[in-house]
Amino acid sequence: EAQVTQNPRYLITVTGKKLTVTCSQNMNHEYMSWYRQDPGLGLRQIYYSMNVEVTDKGDVPEGYKVSRKEKRNFPLILESPSPNQTSLYFCASRRTGAGTNEKLFFGSGTQLSVL
Amino acid sequence: AQSVTQLGSHVSVSEGALVLLRCNYSSSVPPYLFWYVQYPNQGLQLLLKYTTGATLVKGINGFEAEFKKSETSFHLTKPSAHMSDAAEYFCAVIHGSGNTGKLIFGQGTTLQVKP
Numbered sequence: 001e002a003q004v005t006q007n008p009r010y011l012i013t014v015t016g017k018k019l020t021v022t023c024s025q026n027m028n029h030e031y032m033s034w035y036r037q038d039p040g041l042g043l044r045q046i047y048y049s050m051n052v053e054v055t056d057k058g059d060v061p062e063g064y065k066v067s068r069k070e071k072r073n074f075p076l077i078l079e080s081p082s083p084n085q086t087s088l089y090f091c092a093s094r095r096t097g098a099g100t101n102e103k104l105f106f107g108s109g110t111q112l113s114v115l
Numbered sequence: 116a117q118s119v120t121q122l123g124s125h126v127s128v129s130e131g132a133l134v135l136l137r138c139n140y141s142s143s144v145p146p147y148l149f150w151y152v153q154y155p156n157q158g159l160q161l162l163l164k165y166t167t168g169a170t171l172v173k174g175i176n177g178f179e180a181e182f183k184k185s186e187t188s189f190h191l192t193k194p195s196a197h198m199s200d201a202a203e204y205f206c207a208v209i210h211g212s213g214n215t216g217k218l219i220f221g222q223g224t225t226l227q228v229k230p
Contacts, residue, residue: 033217035220040222041222042220042221042222042223043159043205043218044220045217058217090158090159104161104218106158106159106160108156108158109157109158
C-alpha cells in the first residue's frame with residue numbers, strides 16, 4: 001500500500017530536549033516536505049527536499065533541521081524544542097516528474113507538545 | 116505572491132443539504148488550485164484539483180469545484196451532505212513554477228454535518 005509513515009503519532013517533551021520525528025515513504029517520490037498545522041493558520045511549510053541531499057527552507061524553518069540521506073526518509077529534527085513549536089506536524093511526498101500539480105501524499109500527523 | 120482565503124472557519128449544514136465551502140485566491144499567473152480534506156486524526160487527502168481546461172472539476176465523494184477567473188474563486192460544493200463529510204477542508208494554490216513550486220494552504224474550514 002502506498003503510504004507516508006510518520007512516527008511517533010503523539011509526543012510530549014520538555015523545552016530543550018532534542019527530538020526527531022521520522023518520516024518514510026514507499027512510493028519512490030523525489031519530493032518530500034514538512035508542514036506544521038496550527039488553528040486558524042492552516043498548514044505552513046517548514047522544509048522541503050527535491051531529492052537526496054537537496055533540502056531547502058520553507059516558510060517557517062526557524063528552530064528546525066532536516067536531512068535527506070536516503071530517498072525514502074526525511075526526518076524532522078528539533079535541536080532545542082520550545083513551547084511555540086507545540087503543533088501538529090505533517091510529512092508529505094509527491095513525484096516531481098510532471099511538475100508541481102502532482103498530488104501530495106500526507107502522513108497521519110505527529111502531535112507534538114513542548115512543555 | 117499566490118495566496119488563498121477561505122471564508123468561514125466553521126460551516127454547519129444538515130444532512131442532505133447543500134455544502135458550499137468558499138475559497139478565493141490571489142495569483143499573478145494562471146493558478147493551479149486544490150482542495151484537500153482532513154478527516155479526524157488523519158492526514159490530508161486530495162479531493163480535487165484544477166490545472167487547465169474544464170473549469171468545473173469533479174472530485175471524490177461527490178464533491179466538485181468551479182474555477183471562476185473573473186471572481187478569483189474556487190468554491191467547493193456537494194449537492195447533498197452526508198454525515199461522513201464532517202471534516203476539515205483546505206483550499207490551496209501552487210506558489211512558484213516548475214518542480215520547485217509549493218502548495219500554499221488556506222486557513223481551513225471545518226464542516227459540521229447535523230443529523
